[in-house]
Amino acid sequence: MRRRQFIVGVGAVAARPVVAQQGVKVPRVGFLWESPDLWPGALESFRRGLRDLGWIEGRNIVVEYRWAEGRLDRLHEIAGELVRLNVDVIVAPSSIYTEAARRATSTIPIIFASHADPIGSNHAASIRRPGGNITGLSLLMTETNAKGLELLKEAIPPWSAPLQPDRRRAYD
Numbered sequence: 001m002r003r004r005q006f007i008v009g010v011g012a013v014a015a016r017p018v019v020a021q022q023g024v025k026v027p028r029v030g031f032l033w034e035s036p037d038l039w040p041g042a043l044e045s046f047r048r049g050l051r052d053l054g055w056i057e058g059r060n061i062v063v064e065y066r067w068a069e070g071r072l073d074r075l076h077e078i079a080g081e082l083v084r085l086n087v088d089v090i091v092a093p094s095s096i097y098t099e100a101a102r103r104a105t106s107t108i109p110i111i112f113a114s115h116a117d118p119i120g121s122n123h124a125a126s127i128r129r130p131g132g133n134i135t136g137l138s139l140l141m142t143e144t145n146a147k148g149l150e151l152l153k154e155a156i157p158p159w160s161a162p163l164q165p166d167r168r169r170a171y172d
Contacts (some may be wrong), residue, residue, distance in 0.1 A: 099121065109133050123127070
């Protein structure tokens with residue numbers, strides 16, 4: 001177990017009884033992602049953003065981290081763990097994690113940090129009014145990807161296309 005995860009977990013557990021005694025509900029955020037090591041700067045930005053808004057992990061907010069650790073087949077299982085923990089919101093940084101969270105719940109709000117196509121994936125009804133329990137920031141890459149492929153096709157000369165199967169050399 002990583003030291004930082006352990007410390008955050010212990011702090012969160014220690015904060016619960018104190019808050020319960022005071023009769024104040026501590027918000028619980030579920031965080032569903034690949035790994036804390038994947039993009040540590042993004043994770044630290046998330047934590048800093050919480051602190052900037054006055055939310056201190058282990059004091060007045062609990063963040064339940066769940067990591068896929070390279071096992072995307074586990075996403076549904078770990079998203080289900082967050083639902084069973086009855087978190088108040090699930091943060092799913094991108095579309096693949098959003099889909100796992102969507103399959104796990106239709107009532108807990110899900111916020112994605114970046115999404116290529118929330119409309120095409122049925123994660124949102126529209127950009128202006130997403131509807132349902134999913135919202136976030138979209139990169140709207142479908143149009144830019146199509147344009148990028150168009151430009152790439154124009155930039156690559158036809159003679160650089162791969163050889164046809166009947167024209168392959170013996171050593172290929």
